[in-house]
Amino acid sequence: MNAAWHAAHVLPRNATRPERVRWHRTHQKACACRPVPASLRDDVAAVGRAAKPRLKARARSGSPR
Ligand SMILES: [Zn+2]
Numbered sequence: 001m002n003a004a005w006h007a008a009h010v011l012p013r014n015a016t017r018p019e020r021v022r023w024h025r026t027h028q029k030a031c032a033c034r035p036v037p038a039s040l041r042d043d044v045a046a047v048g049r050a051a052k053p054r055l056k057a058r059a060r061s062g063s064p065r
Contacts, residue, residue: 002031021047 009030011023016057021043024036028044 001033007029017043 009023009026011020013022017040021040024040025044025047028036032039
């Protein structure tokens with residue numbers, strides 16, 4: 001367990017759902033001493049996908065003229 005990370009990233013008891021999602025996403029990378037709750041897992045995965053750069057985003061750039 002990454003105790004230093006936990007000391008620096010305390011999740012408030014009244015944290016909102018987006019805050020929890022972000023906390024768990026960061027936690028998975030820094031520590032992961034416990035799994036993401038099933039109720040948040042989909043959201044955490046969705047945030048992870050959205051954060052990745054899309055390499056094939058601009059494939060159609062060349063127009064003849
Ligand atoms: Zn942890």
